[in-house]
Amino acid sequence: MFLPFGDTPNPRVTAYANWLLIGLNIAVFIGISLPLTLSRADPSDPLLLEYLRSHGVRGLVSARELLQQISSYDLFVFRYGFRPAEPSLTSLFSCMFLHGGWMHLAGNMLFLYIFGNNVEARLGAVGYLLVYLTSGVAATLFFALFVPGSQVPLVGASGAISGVLGCYFLWFPRNQVKTFIFLFPFLMTTVLLPARLVLGVYLVIDNLLPFLANGGASGGVAHGAHIGGFLGGLGLAYGVEHWGLVRHRRR
Template identity: 55%
Template sequence: MFLPIGDAPNPREIPWVTYTLIALNVVVFLGLWPTSARRPRPNDPRALRYLQTIERTHGADYALQAASQLTVYDLIVFEHGFKPRDPELADLFSSMFLHGGLAHLLGNMLFLWIFGNNVEARAGPGVFLLGYLLTGVVAAAGDALLRMGSPLPAVGASGAISGVLGAYYLLFPGNVVRVAVLLFPFVLDVWELRARIVLGFFVLVQNLLPALITAAEGGVSYGAHLGGFLAGLGLAWLGAKLPSRAQDPSAPSLTAYGALARSELARLEPAEVARLAAAAPHPEDAVWVWRRYLSSGADPRRESAALLGLGHALARAGRSLEAYQYAHAAWDQATTLDSRQRAAELMTQLRGSIRVPRRYLG
């Protein structure tokens, strides 16, 4: 068994939205915990609807077994979980804060704690919260697609958290994720793997393949995980395409640079782009210049220098975590010792403003 236990690097800012979401999920679970030990009243109409649904979907024997173990919490989940056959707007959101058990809650909150802070720091608290809820809704649609017409509810934050993972996959390819190798209850080893390897394993091996093999069977909502991940990936891609601030069209450097066609941009040397970026009136304008150059299809041999230029621009704009990511990418793609040394120097400068374990070389 493989279990992520941390990542690097991380922002120093407190991820208030991430922590608030974790707290809300825990509070809801603990608040409803006593109901998992209470039996419903014999005449509770919710119990009758629940058992009738179980009988239709799983048969009379299974329904009898469910009746002998039925709790009030089961009825709360049945009433407020998202049901593809009877979708309700309120259930889309309430289902994100309900969980099937303690292990379900802890697993989801671990993933949100590990991956949420970086995405929140990049997107900003408001956009992060909106994206979390939106990907949760898309995840429910993915679940409905895979469990078409099912009257049974699905609950859990994993769809929305999968959206966080999708955004992380796109935005932080150079990050390292620490993974514990478990033979329960023993930890056999701890590996450090690139984020895209870990998240790619999550998507392909833990979700896509099981979804193709088992379809809607079992207790895992593969459709929600896949839908949420793709939604997070799409939102992150869209956010990366949008400018971080309105550019000043009268700025000479931007006017000259913006007038160039993509083919002309691609022929520029990084030193020429650096001069244009240095003349930009605002640090964010310099970021825009470098981003446009990187997206122009420049010679791959210049990519390391362009990534480093963007890293320096982001550092001057006060966006240390992003700057570190691009400096690490430049270090990773450097083809000369001098290029790698300059990227390493920028990473060293930035270490004081972000949290990076000593053993993390990037």
């Protein structure tokens, strides 16, 4: 496997909006997700019945057994994650700030940390936040096109972050990504790889091929959201550059 952990060159300015997004995602996870994960679901919560029905639970015995495994966070995600079968404007945005666990959060924040600062330096803080959120919406809607009847909530910042990667792909073709190569026990080293190679592997190998193999259906990873976000970011990057809205033009 290979794991990116940095890029070069980097802008001289501090990416305040990028740090804000990283901090907000971590704060939501620590302040909301973790406490709710440690508590059991409230049996009087009216959303519980809908949650059980979405999981195919009908009998009282199986419902009681399942109830012991449901946390308050499961219901929170069911309410604020994006469910294509019952979309809402609130969940369209709230789903971007919820994560399924530490590894999900850490992987997303690592990619945002690596690639976000250059994109923010090009767009400015406000433009960067707008592109981030717009890419997240595009990612979610693209995902929903292929599973319109799904009651499984979509959560995670990866769709929005994929939009940032799409911008990076277009704007920084000469940048290099510091990458850890791990092929235990034969090879463990760090190398500099072209940014477009790393992001191309992310788009095609990690997402497009699994997406096509599953016929657009969602498994444990929302490949459709990643693809939709990346394409959305590419389109936004092309648009703002074409209309001269970027802060710094490419040399």
